[in-house]
Amino acid sequence: MSVDVDGEISSDGETVESPAPRAKRRRHAPLKVANQLSPKRRKEIEKALKKKSPTPKKWSRDSGQKNHIFARKRIKPGTIRQVEFNLLDVEIGESWPIPVTIVHGTRPGPVVTVLGAIHGNELVGPLALTYLCGPNFLGEDKDIDPSVFTGTLRIVPIVNLPGYRRQSRYITDGRDLNRNFPGRIDSNTTSRVANRIWNTLIEGSDHIVDLHTAAPGRTNMPQIRANLAHPRSNRIARAFGIEAILDTVGPKGSLRRTANEAKIGCITYEGGGSNEADPESVQVAIYGVLNVLRSLRMIPGYPSRPPFRLIASGSTWIRSDQGGLLDVLAPAGSFVEEGEIVATVTDPECPGESHNIHTPSRGLLIGTATHPFVTAGTPIGHLLPVVRGVKTLRKRLDIEGCLIICGSDGEPPWREDDDVEDIAIEGEWSGGSPDAEWGHQSGLDIEEESE
Ligand SMILES: [Zn+2]
Structure with a gap:
């Protein structure tokens, strides 16, 4: 269990608001970089933002x-x-x-x-x-x-x-x-x-x-x-x-x-x-x-x-270990629990057999495959593992368990930047950068990159 700057981690891994610091927060503070990212990256960002750039x-x-x-x-x-x-x-x-x-x-x-x-x-x-x-x-x-x-x-x-x-x-x-x-x-x-x-x-x-x-x-x-x-x-x-x-x-x-x-x-x-x-x-x-x-x-x-x-300073790729035809059960934007079945794979040559693909951890599925053809190793989901801020995140899920993105359901209510909760997603870009994944079916896409 650890305590961080803006909140503390409760036993179930959720961030709970600590009442004191909130009232003391400065208004019009500089860009907030605390309570997010890895300490090394946080320092890099803080250092870069400290340099004053006057209005041209x-x-x-x-x-x-x-x-x-x-x-x-x-x-x-x-x-x-x-x-x-x-x-x-x-x-x-x-x-x-x-x-x-x-x-x-x-x-x-x-x-x-x-x-x-x-x-x-x-x-x-x-x-x-x-x-x-x-x-x-x-x-x-x-x-x-x-x-x-x-x-x-x-x-x-x-x-x-x-x-x-x-x-x-x-x-x-x-x-x-x-x-x-x-x-x-x-x-x-x-x-x-x-x-x-x-x-x-x-x-x-x-x-x-x-x-x-x-x-x-x-x-x-x-x-x-x-x-x-x-x-x-x-x-x-x-x-x-x-x-x-x-x-x-x-x-x-x-x-x-x-x-x-x-x-x-x-x-x-x-x-x-x-x-x-x-x-x-x-x-x-x-x-x-x-x-x-x-x-x-x-x-x-x-x-x-x-x-x-x-x-997010890290993400995880969920891959299929089987080949066949994919059926994605959790669409992009879904908040998923560890071990949840996010997709199944079936093979027309083996009717009646189906393999489940589980999430390795709790998190937000920020991308999914839409092409049904998979082989062993094909990435089928891009997951941001979420440890902190689960309670906050859950408040913004629709009945299907998908995140309601700000701006997708009309003009959101006014809030100060200080009232925006920053939630860290720490880790590595496993399997390379988030841009260097997901080969697709075009023969030209040798680098298998997106963005
Ligand atoms: Zn693009």
Whole structure:
């Protein structure tokens, strides 16, 4: 039994509120990093966040708002423009023009870029961003008003247009755009596309929200992936306002990792599966992007916050030990007990025989397989083992035992950041990083990676 900063662990492993510290908590405290993550990682994050980063001079109201230059176009303060940006710089042949909606506010402030479909078959991003570009940006019949907007928002519903058209994750040469940043102008097609995106859309951004889904054959409960030791990313990861944050640096060559190395805040949202329009994941994506903009004071209103955050520095893969056809019993988002049957495997060649797959520990199933074909070793579930905060978490389960994600059931009640309970998920990314798992059925996906 151990006692931690914000609560104590009761005999059944649950965190119970200790009454005294709560009243003493400071209001408007700096970003809270206690009671979460491994002590080593906690120290790294605390150290990174201690460095003061003053508001850039260019955001000062006194300096006045200047034109925003994008792809050689000049966008005046207080205007919205849709600009076509070519993924390839060619004189003849396909240049793949993609639409970019730019909202340039009247007051100076951060430049935020929101991206969908870097993987062409992940449609939650395009759906959420098409909605945001429409007439209901700030609620029913309240579209974007650039005259009360601070800073600059660039919305790119579909980045990987050639992949989107072919319903494919990849660029036409079979490479993964999200493994090729910052790219090179004299290299292969994907690398050239990555480089043009990097130079035009990424380098001029202060913050990036990159919207994804799980790769084919699986689905994700809405979650954020971010390097929490990167201050700007930490801020927007929390501001997004949902429960699960996975603290990872991201795969090599991914937009997130490369942007962080260039000191640009960048988070990945994962929700739902590819080639599908999961309405809950779309809704949570819209809610999260608006929260980030509110938190950066670019649009009016206060960001909404979840009742708790699971800050995960580790996860577990549940694998099938048998081959056959999978039937998933616990959908993504389920809270499961140790030993619970989450799926069964049957084999058409052995009718009547069925094997159960059990959870190794109590936790939240943040991703599951959707493709029924499994062999021994196929991952069928991505589990965040939960030790602390079980009581808090249980309060937010629906009748099926699934977590009700903040933002999926209307505007959540107002709460201060100090009232958000941080729950640590400690451990290792067993079997590699959370991004380096789940092989799927496309022969091209040699690296077996998601994000
Ligand atoms: Zn993706």
